[in-house]
Amino acid sequence: MSLSERQQRWQTRKTLTPEKRAAARLALEQIRAGMEVMRALRSHPLADGGVLSKSALVAAYHELLAAGELAEDGELLQKIRMKPMRTLSGVTTVTVLTKPYPCPGKCIFCPTDVRMPKSYLPDEPGAMRGLEHHFDPYAQVASRITALEAVGHPTDKIELLILGGTWSAYRRDYQEWFVRRCFEALNGGAEGNLSEQQAINETAAHRNVGLVIETRPDEIDRKELAWLRRLGVTKVQMGAQSLDDRILAMNQRGHTVERTRQAVALLRAAGFKVVLHWMPNLHGATPQSDREDFSRLWNDFCPDELKIYPNQLLANAELYEVWQRGEFRPYTTEELVELIADIKPGVPRYCRINRVIRDIPSTNVVEGNKRTSLRQDVLVELTRRGVRCQCVRCREVRGATIAPEVLRLDDLVYPVGAAEEHFISFVTPDDRLAGFLRLSLPGADSPETGLADLQGAALIREVHVYGQALAVGAESAGAAQHIGLGTRLLAQAEEIARAHGFQKLAVIAAVGTRRYYLQRGFERGELYLVKQVAVRFTFCMGNLRGLRGKFGRPK
Ligand code: SF4
Numbered sequence: 352m353s354l355s356e357r358q359q360r361w362q363t364r365k366t367l368t369p370e371k372r373a374a375a376r377l378a379l380e381q382i383r384a385g386m387e388v389m390r391a392l393r394s395h396p397l398a399d400g401g402v403l404s405k406s407a408l409v410a411a412y413h414e415l416l417a418a419g420e421l422a423e424d425g426e427l428l429q430k431i432r433m434k435p436m437r438t439l440s441g442v443t444t445v446t447v448l449t450k451p452y453p454c455p456g457k458c459i460f461c462p463t464d465v466r467m468p469k470s471y472l473p474d475e476p477g478a479m480r481g482l483e484h485h486f487d488p489y490a491q492v493a494s495r496i497t498a499l500e501a502v503g504h505p506t507d508k509i510e511l512l513i514l515g516g517t518w519s520a521y522r523r524d525y526q527e528w529f530v531r532r533c534f535e536a537l538n539g540g541a542e543g544n545l546s547e548q549q550a551i552n553e554t555a556a557h558r559n560v561g562l563v564i565e566t567r568p569d570e571i572d573r574k575e576l577a578w579l580r581r582l583g584v585t586k587v588q589m590g591a592q593s594l595d596d597r598i599l600a601m602n603q604r605g606h607t608v609e610r611t612r613q614a615v616a617l618l619r620a621a622g623f624k625v626v627l628h629w630m631p632n633l634h635g636a637t638p639q640s641d642r643e644d645f646s647r648l649w650n651d652f653c654p655d656e657l658k659i660y661p662n663q664l665l666a667n668a669e670l671y672e673v674w675q676r677g678e679f680r681p682y683t684t685e686e687l688v689e690l691i692a693d694i695k696p697g698v699p700r701y702c703r704i705n706r707v708i709r710d711i712p713s714t715n716v717v718e719g720n721k722r723t724s725l726r727q728d729v730l731v732e733l734t735r736r737g738v739r740c741q742c743v744r745c746r747e748v749r750g751a752t753i754a755p756e757v758l759r760l761d762d763l764v765y766p767v768g769a770a771e772e773h774f775i776s777f778v779t780p781d782d783r784l785a786g787f788l789r790l791s792l793p794g795a796d797s798p799e800t801g802l803a804d805l806q807g808a809a810l811i812r813e814v815h816v817y818g819q820a821l822a823v824g825a826e827s828a829g830a831a832q833h834i835g836l837g838t839r840l841l842a843q844a845e846e847i848a849r850a851h852g853f854q855k856l857a858v859i860a861a862v863g864t865r866r867y868y869l870q871r872g873f874e875r876g877e878l879y880l881v882k883q884v885a886v887r888f889t890f891c892m893g894n895l896r897g898l899r900g901k902f903g904r905p906k
């Protein structure tokens with residue numbers, strides 16, 4: 352199917368015809384009477400042989416409601432919502448694509464399409480929306496919010512995920528304009544420069560609770576840290592791809608493992624959340640070398656989140672020629688499932704595995720695995736083996752109501768380079784995660800960031816409390832299962848920082864969460880929110896580290 356055909360089909364699916372409206376009305380009645388959603392949809396096939404989509408069903412629900420033909424029914428809406436997973440962690444992600452632009456990288460596995468930013472294909476689900484809106488950030492954000500609202504999703508807590516090639520390679524005036532326009536859309540069209548938009552967003556209806564960009568390790572230096580903070584960035588996605596210099600060179604990554612190590616250390620020292628991309632099946636790798644490569648991730652890198660993107664052979668990437676010469680072989684689906692099932696149970700409990708495959712339509716894949724449901728295949732294999740993945744994603748409570756008194760407070764401590772990380776979490780009796788906080792205690796040899804707010808500070812890099820549609824500030828308004836979880840995590844972090852001799856706590860707050868921290872004793876710094884924490888003079892090794900901060904870090 353051609354791209355325009357795909358887009359046309361996508362558009363058609365969005366429009367509610369009289370036929371679809373009639374089918375939706377019947378299906379809604381059956382679902383209300385207790386029938387399972389997909390069964391009800393299938394029992395009313397459309398004339399073209401297809402069935403109604405869930406989004407059309409939700410749109411029909413709203414139409415009938417507005418016309419007074421249907422009484423409001425929250426339970427029914429809950430059942431028919433499209434992809435309820437999208438907001439289960441309490442936050443709705445809105446993806447925005449930057450314009451086509453060259454990338455300084457020359458990676459041989461990376462596809463090139465002149466219509467798209469480097470590495471994206473026009474028919475990838477998220478990317479298609481960017482193309483449809485001519486990469487205009489305002490239109491992309493505004494239309495996404497409208498669409499989410501139409502299907503009944505909460506849109507008060509928005510994480511902006513900016514995708515497209517290498518963010519840091521774009522001109523800075525473009526970057527600033529792009530982020531400002533995203534905020535303008537969140538703020539309902541209000542005018543103002545970037546910092547004015549950020550200020551408006553603090554109390555806007557669609558608050559920004561996270562801002563993510565993707566870049567290369569060799570673009571990260573001290574200047575870049577400050578710039579990203581100025582834009583409001585809280586999380587950085589970076590391609591590590593491999594932790595073997597030979598493999599990096601064979602695939603023309605253009606940077607070394609050491610450079611990745613430095614970039615991760617810098618980002619961590621500046622409080623950013625770090626998402627690494629890791630690619631098995633690169634040119635020169637074998638399933639066995641990939642297993643070894645993966646284990647290296649948990650020494651000096653320790654990403655907070657990980658995307659496993661098995662290398663996919665695409666016709667518009669340089670790797671295609673290598674394959675034609677017979678020098679590259681893509682793994683089969685079975686090999687990949689085997690490999691991922693081997694490595695997944697070894698993932699530490701502080702890391703979240705966001706993906707195990709990239710969402711590329713299989714028609715683009717020349718040879719090798721074409722299944723995009725690899726995650727399910729791996730899950731089946733893990734169940735067969737009787738093991739399970741313990742990553743954050745696999746342990747999230749997923750919208751279940753939790754009684755706060757059953758939760759256990761856990762503090763997982765792990766060293767990363769010169770820093771000591773604390774993954775403080777609330778865990779249910781059956782080992783599910785109800786919320787967590789990432790606290791980073793920089794050591795004497797942690798890299799100098801040059802950021803004034805962070806002098807002598809312990810860093811809160813993330814606070815996350817799970818629950819569907821938990822409104823910003825709902826904690827104080829009393830969303831039963833969440834009362835105080837965030838506040839209690841903050842108190843615990845403060846206690847640990849103090850016990851280690853730190854006098855200051857800094858948090859990398861997304862613009863829309865600033866008020867939350869201000870209400871909890873933090874003050875506005877230049878680029879972070881900070882709180883002074885009094886030192887108790889009980890002497891321990893940790894005190895030494897914190898006091899170093901007070902008197903300046905030895906170099
Ligand atoms: S750095 Fe990323 S976007 Fe650039 S060529 Fe390499 S893989 Fe593609």
Ligand SMILES: [Zn+2]
Nearest residue numbers: 704740742745
């Ligand atoms: Zn997992």
